[in-house]
Amino acid sequence: xxCTLEDKRHxxxxxxxxSGLISCLAAIFSGPLPAAEAAPDISGTWVPVSSLxxxxxxxxxxxxxxxxxxxxxxxxxxxxxxxxxxxxxxxRNMLNTAxxxxxxxxxxxxxxxxxxxLGDVRRIxxxxxxxPEDPIPSWMGYSIGSWQGSTLHVDTxxxxxxxxxxxxxxxxxxxxxxxxxxxxxxxxxxxLLIDDMTLTDPENFRTPIRATRYFQRAPYATMSxxxxxxxxxxxxxxxxxxxxxxxxxxxxxxxxx
Amino acid sequence: xxxxxxxxxxxxxIQAQAANNPAPVDLTGVWMPTAIGPTGERTQxxxxxxxxxxxxEAGRAAYEANYNPVVDDASRSCLPYGMPRQMLVRAQxxxxxxxxxxxxxxxxxxxxxxxxxxxxxxxxxxxLLPSFMGFSTGHWEKDELVIETTGIRPGGxxxxxxxxxxxxxxxxxxxxxxAGTMLELKMVIDDPVYYAAPFTAINYFRxxxxxxxxxxxxxxxxxxxxxxxxxxxxxxxx
Numbered sequence: 001x002x003c004t005l006e007d008k009r010h011x012x013x014x015x016x017x018x019s020g021l022i023s024c025l026a027a028i029f030s031g032p033l034p035a036a037e038a039a040p041d042i043s044g045t046w047v048p049v050s051s052l053x054x055x056x057x058x059x060x061x062x063x064x065x066x067x068x069x070x071x072x073x074x075x076x077x078x079x080x081x082x083x084x085x086x087x088x089x090x091x092r093n094m095l096n097t098a099x100x101x102x103x104x105x106x107x108x109x110x111x112x113x114x115x116x117x118l119g120d121v122r123r124i125x126x127x128x129x130x131x132p133e134d135p136i137p138s139w140m141g142y143s144i145g146s147w148q149g150s151t152l153h154v155d156t157x158x159x160x161x162x163x164x165x166x167x168x169x170x171x172x173x174x175x176x177x178x179x180x181x182x183x184x185x186x187x188x189x190x191x192l193l194i195d196d197m198t199l200t201d202p203e204n205f206r207t208p209i210r211a212t213r214y215f216q217r218a219p220y221a222t223m224s225x226x227x228x229x230x231x232x233x234x235x236x237x238x239x240x241x242x243x244x245x246x247x248x249x250x251x252x253x254x255x256x257x
Numbered sequence: 258x259x260x261x262x263x264x265x266x267x268x269x270x271i272q273a274q275a276a277n278n279p280a281p282v283d284l285t286g287v288w289m290p291t292a293i294g295p296t297g298e299r300t301q302x303x304x305x306x307x308x309x310x311x312x313x314e315a316g317r318a319a320y321e322a323n324y325n326p327v328v329d330d331a332s333r334s335c336l337p338y339g340m341p342r343q344m345l346v347r348a349q350x351x352x353x354x355x356x357x358x359x360x361x362x363x364x365x366x367x368x369x370x371x372x373x374x375x376x377x378x379x380x381x382x383x384x385l386l387p388s389f390m391g392f393s394t395g396h397w398e399k400d401e402l403v404i405e406t407t408g409i410r411p412g413g414x415x416x417x418x419x420x421x422x423x424x425x426x427x428x429x430x431x432x433x434x435x436a437g438t439m440l441e442l443k444m445v446i447d448d449p450v451y452y453a454a455p456f457t458a459i460n461y462f463r464x465x466x467x468x469x470x471x472x473x474x475x476x477x478x479x480x481x482x483x484x485x486x487x488x489x490x491x492x493x494x495x
Contacts (some may be wrong), residue, residue: 235336
């Protein structure tokens, strides 16, 4: 609501001032101004509240035939990126209900999520930019967010199809779009961060599917070096078990050439 | 007496300001390392002769004689460089700095590493295990960000490090001439187990229009070979 003494519709100086005064008085007495709800502070460390989150019952999802086939053929040892110390990717990082903390950093142009489990770093641009014309699919996808009142709306596209949605191997395609409404809510167990997600992916879901995740503040959680620890374990295992001989042979071959 | 009280008042108000003042400089943004310093000259990260202790020199020679790059080079296994090498790379991978109230977060694209630098006065928790990035606290001295890091995971060649390693960084914005504003990083590396004296390493960072962070996951090669069926029977963890 604006109030200015420089109403340009009136050439006459008196009329301009009078009109300005009237619009100012109108602005003041026309009842309460619409409450400019400030964006709540979602920064800090959060951890999923597993008990409140309802995992999908895969059987009741509106899966297409190809999604059903992919799910049936899923081999967790070879098709789950996390087994290779690769990230979960979006939105599996948001859907994860294991008690792995993540941090939210809020700055003017960007909201950054740093996940402890596998080191996923998710950036949500809040500087008003549009989506790029032809984004390269990536693990985190391309996210744009805006505050509407006290709700953070986030739209995400270009999530690569190598990431899955759940441990079960629930697939998605590169044309998946993710729409999130992120809010804060007081509850009996303290402040909750709530992420309402809608996933649209006609290749895999006949109708959009939804999920809600709840997170609690975890100010005393220490973020570890999750991805490094995963790699460290994998490297040790590779050295100690299967691959040391293989590497020696490879090196001998290289030296012999 | 009055003068003393006045001095005390001034002193305490300065103290209070130091605690409450907002950061003098905002370093937030995406920064690319560069070998070209602010005056256009090519710079070296390390001084020419590192002050290795004699026993370190001998240990290094023995290590290099038996060095097997396939097995011994941690970066070939995708392990991060860790501090301090992480900040001294000049490979073209950017670092994002996110400056919030009492924290500075650095996300290094190479190896997808995250440094957390606490400016809220906290101390390193007792018994904290050594980590690749170590434990960092920082404060502002005028326009200069001073970061002290300890608790760094030992080991690593070609520049060995022990658990006694202490790294002190001084970061400031400098005029880089045609290159625009640059970030200057001067780092004092003090590790009495391996080095006779502290020494200073240096790095510079630039910003470009349109420079954005990408995704770097070192094990992506292994993952892709697996998807392509090129890893045979190999399955991690089995």
